[in-house]
Amino acid sequence: xxxxxxxxxxxxxxxxxxxxxxxxxxxxxxxxxxxxxxxxxxxxxxxxxxxxxxxxxxxxxxxxxxxxxxxxxxxxxxxxxxxxxxxxxxxxxxxxxxxxxxxxxxxxxxxxxxxxxxxxxxxxxxxxxxxxxxxxxxxxxxxxxxxxxxxxxxxxxxxxxxxxxxxxxxxxxxxxxxxxxxxxxxxxxxxxxxxxxxxxxxxxxxxxxxxxxxxxxxxxxxxxxxxxxxxxxxxxxxxxxxxxxxxxxxxxxxxxxxxxxxxxxxxxxxxxxxxxxxxxxxxxxxxxxxxxxxxxxxxxxxxxxxxxxxxxxxxxxxxxxxxxxxxxxxxxxxxxxxxxxxxxxxxxxxxxxxxxxxxxxxxxxxxxxxxxxxxxxxxxxxxxxxxxxxxxxxxxxxxxxxxxxxxxxxxxxxxxxxxxx
Numbered sequence: 001x002x003x004x005x006x007x008x009x010x011x012x013x014x015x016x017x018x019x020x021x022x023x024x025x026x027x028x029x030x031x032x033x034x035x036x037x038x039x040x041x042x043x044x045x046x047x048x049x050x051x052x053x054x055x056x057x058x059x060x061x062x063x064x065x066x067x068x069x070x071x072x073x074x075x076x077x078x079x080x081x082x083x084x085x086x087x088x089x090x091x092x093x094x095x096x097x098x099x100x101x102x103x104x105x106x107x108x109x110x111x112x113x114x115x116x117x118x119x120x121x122x123x124x125x126x127x128x129x130x131x132x133x134x135x136x137x138x139x140x141x142x143x144x145x146x147x148x149x150x151x152x153x154x155x156x157x158x159x160x161x162x163x164x165x166x167x168x169x170x171x172x173x174x175x176x177x178x179x180x181x182x183x184x185x186x187x188x189x190x191x192x193x194x195x196x197x198x199x200x201x202x203x204x205x206x207x208x209x210x211x212x213x214x215x216x217x218x219x220x221x222x223x224x225x226x227x228x229x230x231x232x233x234x235x236x237x238x239x240x241x242x243x244x245x246x247x248x249x250x251x252x253x254x255x256x257x258x259x260x261x262x263x264x265x266x267x268x269x270x271x272x273x274x275x276x277x278x279x280x281x282x283x284x285x286x287x288x289x290x291x292x293x294x295x296x297x298x299x300x301x302x303x304x305x306x307x308x309x310x311x312x313x314x315x316x317x318x319x320x321x322x323x324x325x326x327x328x329x330x331x332x333x334x335x336x337x338x339x340x341x342x343x344x345x346x347x348x349x350x351x352x353x354x355x356x357x358x359x360x361x362x363x364x365x366x367x368x369x370x371x372x373x374x375x376x377x378x379x380x381x382x383x384x385x386x387x388x389x390x391x392x393x394x395x396x397x398x399x400x401x402x403x404x405x406x407x408x409x410x411x412x413x414x415x416x417x418x419x420x421x
Contacts, residue, residue: 009089015111086110156184157389162240164233166191166223166272167250169199171344172294175381176247177203181211183385185245189236191221191229192250223250223268224260230275237279242287245388246276249294255356258308265312269293270319273334277323281330288331290388293320294380295336297398300408305359305367313338317396321410324394333393338408339380340400341368375402 006023010016090108097103163180167173168190177188188207194200200218207216221232236243248269254261273291280289298306299313320336327333351364383399391397397405411417 007093019111086112157385158183158185158245160186161244162187162189162236162242163245163247164189164191164236164243164276165247165249166221166229166268167248167294168192169194169203169218170249171377172339172342172380173247173249174203174206175377176249176384177207177216177381178210179378179381179385180245181207181215183389185215187214187240188216189232189243190216190218191223191232192218193220193222194218223248223272224263226271226275229268229272233275233279243276243279244287244289246272246280246289246291247294247384248272248291251294251296253306253309254354255306255308255359256354261308262312265309266315266319269316273319273323277330277332277334280332283330286331289333291332291334292384292387293334293336294384295320295338295396297338297340297400299336300338300396300398303363303367305355305363307356321394321396324392327393333391335387335391335393335395335397337380337384337387337405338396338398339375339383340398341374342380343374343376373401375400379403 008016008020008023090110093106093108095101097106099105158180161180161184163177163185165173165177165180165188168177168188169192173190173192177190180188190200190203192200197218204216204218219232219235221228223229233243250268251265252261273293276289276291278284280286280291282288293316295316296309296313298310299317301310303310316336317338320334323334352361355364379402380399383397383405386405387395387397391407396408398408399405
């Protein structure tokens with residue numbers, strides 16, 4: 001918006017004023033047009049000038065100086081207000097800024113109403129928007145030409161949503177718990193193993209400090225025991241009436257304990273996901289939901305240092321992608337996020353002891369060159385929340401280097417990758 005010249009009709013109150021303020025914050029030059037029809041001499045010498053200055057001019061001009069101007073204009077002078085006004089005003093501006101007349105082009109935004117799309121006045125009156133939310137939508141539109149936007153209510157993304165996070169006392173797990181609550185989740189159940197309850201107590205204390213009581217609880221749960229996870233899941237449903245979100249994070253990295261690692265990293269992810277689908281799915285009269293499986297960048301590449309760990313993450317990737325086409329009838333989006341190098345307990349292990357005894361040490365050094373930086377768990381938690389909000393079923397996102405997440409395209413069909421032998 002920097003140095004763009006903007007005309008805003010009805011810009012001294014309500015939505016119009018919010019749009020003006022937002023544009024000024026984004027470094028535009030704004031010309032305000034008053035709806036009230038009064039002569040310029042009257043404006044300059046009457047009480048109207050004082051009222052306008054008191055309400056708008058002094059405050060805005062003090063802050064934005066020469067980037068704002070005030071003009072009187074009765075947009076209904078020759079035409080009817082509302083739809084006819086929009087049509088004629090848009091036509092006049094197109095005629096002046098259109099490239100067909102040698103102009104530079106530009107943007108016209110007509111502020112309409114939800115009543116142009118629905119005829120339920122009761123619903124509209126009970127779903128009011130803030131002025132700032134409308135102004136933000138006007139300025140930050142990114143769609144192509146001729147788009148129509150509807151401004152939704154200013155509500156937290158996960159208002160009244162209930163979530164389960166496995167491995168929820170760990171770095172990424174607990175960061176996800178916090179991110180969900182910051183985005184309005186009603187309740188988060190933390191599933192993990194913590195025999196001394198020390199990590200659990202610390203997590204619950206942090207939650208209560210930031211969000212108050214009764215927003216999260218810890219539940220001892222071994223995700224490798226299917227019946228135990230199902231019982232805990234049903235316990236949450238019994239208390240909260242539903243579960244809307246499941247995040248499968250529980251994971252270990254220990255090549256010598258191959259069977260145990262496969263049970264946690266792959267088998268448990270599969271069984272927990274299936275239990276979640278069974279409870280959430282519309283095929284069983286559920287109301288749908290979202291499941292995020294925490295995979296790894298090792299599931300997108302090969303790793304001579306951690307071949308078994310990599311195999312488990314490949315499995316999670318393939319399992320998640322294979323559920324994509326079932327969203328339409330299940331109503332459950334299953335997705336996966338692949339963190340890069342992250343500040344978790346894994347980095348503080350003696351990794352040489354966690355690899356197979358025939359692995360040369362040079363492969364350990366190479367294994368961690370996939371990411372430029374060690375990211376914070378909070379960056380992954382934020383990526384998971386964004387994924388639940390925005391991603392499609394079967395989506396695979398990468399979160400690394402403390403940067404925003406990005407999506408990974410599907411690999412080419414295997415026959416297209418074939419080469420002669």
